[in-house]
Amino acid sequence: MATFHFELVSPERLLFSGEVDQVDVPGAEGEFGVLAGHAPLVTMLKPGILTVFTGGGRQHIVVFGGFAEISPGGMTVLADTAVPVESLDSARLAEEIKNTEEDVADTTDEHQRDRLRRKLEQLRAVQAAVAGLNAGAAAH
């Protein structure tokens, strides 16, 4: 199977760099898979799970928004925040959601509340995606 070069970077570090078979990306307008030879594309990402397929193995990484660029040279994902699923603490995520909910209730500033709401939506999306992934793993 043809491979291509894939890089996942967040502002604080380089998370993945190497040859891969396939990458599934949560695009802003729908999830899509990328194989070698994909047409050049630039897209925004929504919070969700990014899956990297390498030689039979797969790796799930939670991304909170960002950008993906596919060029003939390979694919680059610039994630706002990226955490491998294994190191994502679901209890902490739930707590974060709860805190944000409280913040939304407490804030009086319109602009701030909008921002918190968006953050809350993102967090919920990630929680749902992780839950879906775990359920899928259990069914297998």
Add this chain to the structure above:
Amino acid sequence: MPSLKDMRNRIAATKATQKITRAMQMVAASKLRRAQSAVEVARPYAERIGAMLGNIAASVAGSETAPRLLAGTGRDQVHLLVVCTAERGLCGPFNSAIVRLVRERANALIAQGKEVKFFCVGRKGYDQLRRQYERQIVEHIELRGVRTIGFEHAQSIAEKLLSLFEEGAFDVATLFYSTFKSVVAQIPTAQQIIPATPPGGANGPAVVYEYEPAEDEILAELLPRYVATQVFRALLENAASEQGARMTAMDNATRNAGEMIRKQTLTYNRTRQAMITKELIEIISGAEAL
């Protein structure tokens, strides 16, 4: 002529100072290692986002819908100088080198009849610029108590910058910081961030990209991030440079203190011997007189 006791005290004081400077050097060395690796891991993102922006910018270049962050306001009357410096001193010429570059730039701009405003990040730069340009400083942010600089700090600075830009407070923003070359070389750098000037597009012929959603929507998201990334990078470079500069400065200070101790001890011993000799002479001449 200071007494022997005074001289002993001086030597002890110099030794204490030397101990402090040596400790500071060691602390700076270990902080430097951490700061340096932070710069290195952040570099790929900054490079990629620059390249990506370069690609997209090339495809929207010249079009009238290009966002203002990329195309500018069409004027360059008001310049905002974003000055990133350290929170602490005792790091050699680090802070003053940045401020000197800022002053030169500011004076050149003022001579051209432009208006200059300042946005200070870090206390030292603010303190130095305040004397001369008190009223032109529009913002000043202190990152005191921040142990490791996270992206969120850069982001909040970038948000302030962008909202100032939206209000039309300035036309051009330039970032001043010190690039970390090596432990002994930190280069004060000026980099224009608004309007964004991404590095030239990717090598080879321009690739025609598909955009999802449309270019301008992506650019509207990408540009603020690009600005935040540049600020982040400047802060990290600065952090590494600061520690590097402090290490060198403290190394020099330790060495100078050693030299001073040597000289002081020499004078102390000479004076002590001279006194003993004098006492002996007094005793002997006293005995001879009998």
